[in-house]
Amino acid sequence: MNKIYLIIVCLFLIKLDVHSQGHIIPEPVATTWHEGYFLITPQTTIITNDDKEQRDLGTLLNSYLKQSTGYSLKKANTNRHSKSIRLLINKKSDTSIGDEGYHLTVASNTVYIKANKPAGLFYGIQTLVQLLPVQSMSLAAHNEPYKIPAVTITDYPRFKWRGLMLDVCRHFFTVQDVKKLIDEMVRYKYNLLHLHLSDDQGWRIEIKSLPELTKTGAWRVPRTGLWWDRQPPQPGEKATEGGFYTQDQIKDIIRYASEKNVQVMPEIDVPGHSLAAIASYPYLSCTKMNYGVNPGSKFYGVDDDALCAGNDSTYAFLEKVFTEIAALFPFEYIHVGGDECYKGFWKNCPVCQHCMQVNGLKNEEELQSYFIKRVEKILQSKGKKLMGWDEILEGGLPPDASVMSWRGMQGGIEAVKQKHHVVMSPAKYCYFDLYQGDPAAEPPTYSMLRLKDVYSFEPVPTGIDANYILGGQGNLWTESVPTFRHAEYMLWPRAVALSEVLWSPKDKLNWNGFVNKLEIHLRLFDIAGINYAKSFYDAIIIPSETTDSSLQLQFDTEIKGLQIYYTFDNTFPDQFSTLYKKTDGKIGIPKDAETLRVITFRQGKPIGKMITVPLADLEKRIKKK
Numbered sequence: 001m002n003k004i005y006l007i008i009v010c011l012f013l014i015k016l017d018v019h020s021q022g023h024i025i026p027e028p029v030a031t032t033w034h035e036g037y038f039l040i041t042p043q044t045t046i047i048t049n050d051d052k053e054q055r056d057l058g059t060l061l062n063s064y065l066k067q068s069t070g071y072s073l074k075k076a077n078t079n080r081h082s083k084s085i086r087l088l089i090n091k092k093s094d095t096s097i098g099d100e101g102y103h104l105t106v107a108s109n110t111v112y113i114k115a116n117k118p119a120g121l122f123y124g125i126q127t128l129v130q131l132l133p134v135q136s137m138s139l140a141a142h143n144e145p146y147k148i149p150a151v152t153i154t155d156y157p158r159f160k161w162r163g164l165m166l167d168v169c170r171h172f173f174t175v176q177d178v179k180k181l182i183d184e185m186v187r188y189k190y191n192l193l194h195l196h197l198s199d200d201q202g203w204r205i206e207i208k209s210l211p212e213l214t215k216t217g218a219w220r221v222p223r224t225g226l227w228w229d230r231q232p233p234q235p236g237e238k239a240t241e242g243g244f245y246t247q248d249q250i251k252d253i254i255r256y257a258s259e260k261n262v263q264v265m266p267e268i269d270v271p272g273h274s275l276a277a278i279a280s281y282p283y284l285s286c287t288k289m290n291y292g293v294n295p296g297s298k299f300y301g302v303d304d305d306a307l308c309a310g311n312d313s314t315y316a317f318l319e320k321v322f323t324e325i326a327a328l329f330p331f332e333y334i335h336v337g338g339d340e341c342y343k344g345f346w347k348n349c350p351v352c353q354h355c356m357q358v359n360g361l362k363n364e365e366e367l368q369s370y371f372i373k374r375v376e377k378i379l380q381s382k383g384k385k386l387m388g389w390d391e392i393l394e395g396g397l398p399p400d401a402s403v404m405s406w407r408g409m410q411g412g413i414e415a416v417k418q419k420h421h422v423v424m425s426p427a428k429y430c431y432f433d434l435y436q437g438d439p440a441a442e443p444p445t446y447s448m449l450r451l452k453d454v455y456s457f458e459p460v461p462t463g464i465d466a467n468y469i470l471g472g473q474g475n476l477w478t479e480s481v482p483t484f485r486h487a488e489y490m491l492w493p494r495a496v497a498l499s500e501v502l503w504s505p506k507d508k509l510n511w512n513g514f515v516n517k518l519e520i521h522l523r524l525f526d527i528a529g530i531n532y533a534k535s536f537y538d539a540i541i542i543p544s545e546t547t548d549s550s551l552q553l554q555f556d557t558e559i560k561g562l563q564i565y566y567t568f569d570n571t572f573p574d575q576f577s578t579l580y581k582k583t584d585g586k587i588g589i590p591k592d593a594e595t596l597r598v599i600t601f602r603q604g605k606p607i608g609k610m611i612t613v614p615l616a617d618l619e620k621r622i623k624k625k
Ligand code: ACM
Pocket: 339, 340, 389, 406
């Protein structure tokens, strides 16, 4: 009896060990672990057919494996090799996995990735690379055998639009940065890069027929302080900060992205957010004033950053811009912004008012709608579809426009009701420029979006036709993101969480399981030198007021298994300080205390950041609510 018990326990442990290999993100549709493993050795061969696209995928796999094994594996196009990794395109399409899905089989002799399209092989490769044990991913650990656990996986995405947006206007990022972002995002099976290419603070793409856009519009006076608090351009001051992509560089980015199954969507944000264009060509605004490109100072409603919507010369300008944009970007959509347009100058502009009268437009919202509809006609004449932020609903959507819903889900819901396609990107779940931990312990930015909230995002609201939801997208606005290193900090790991929401079946999402996998991935980020935030380990401080208006505090954590220690006596808390227990509920503040310090521990070691915050600031947070 005892022996049988022992055998059962051993089998259970073996099985546990096998399962502990599973840290694939995003979680595949179906995974079955088997016993045994495939060992990568210098003799392992990568087999593809002779097609260039597939040979390139073989080369990509080789380069990924080389990063961890150091081996340059042989490549072949015959089946005679045992111990091989084979990439196969299905002769007869397997409709269950679509264009981006794949089947991956790892057995002791062979690894197979089968797909209908190269995109599926590409994602099978991403999954395969994640199966390598983490400890072997560092070349320093060269004594580790490169074992891939035996498994069969069937996988395909929930959504076809899995996007990330990078704002290259508020801060400019180099071609090299953009390529690095592409490399990082495809590991998590993102397939769309949205480049926000024009705004009040910079025009970032060469338009050959409009040279001032990059001669003037790409440059602003240098400033470093807090965004929105910066000094406006001073008379005679040189605009030396900024940059732009030449058309050759854009082609290079598009080619690089397409090799990794990423489409690039350009955004030219009009009619608002257009100060850089207006600084280049003052005839574009209603007031025709000369402005400098904005360096991060307040100007909304003061400087006229909207294109004059009544003037035909505005549309002639846009015709030129979109002719070149449409010729450069193969993607079917062009994003035309449409968000946050200040319409005050339109109210006082005789040209805009005349246009409204002639066209029977009742208000400025209808004038914006007229503007976007004219832009849609321009795009359609170039064979492109229009996408805009959800403000394009105001005054009526153009007939074939698609909507990117950012102020919430409501714009998206309304657009679906009108039978338009939608990408869900609500700020509450998808804006990676927001705080991800306590503001007292993070670089300054806006409101709050914690990792756990990203993971709770559901892109399809109940009661609407899900077929109109193309997918979702995370957006990184860069007002407070001056470097690519910090862009990584803001993106990761929140974009890892979103990747699972956008790829994996809804019923596979599991927060605790995700966190366990994520912690393994973060070791890979460390090895790869990619920056990321550890804010999800930090304590959450929840201030509130008693009935007699005294401050009281509650603490929480995003993940389980952490202990919270705090002090009010101006000393650093550690595991010998007061431990906060859930049953403590709301705690009062000792008389005359001024400062809270709080830190999280796990298994006797500090894991979260020490958060130091004046109690007066916590009181202000309550008042703000
Ligand atoms: C936006 O965040 N203004 C689209």
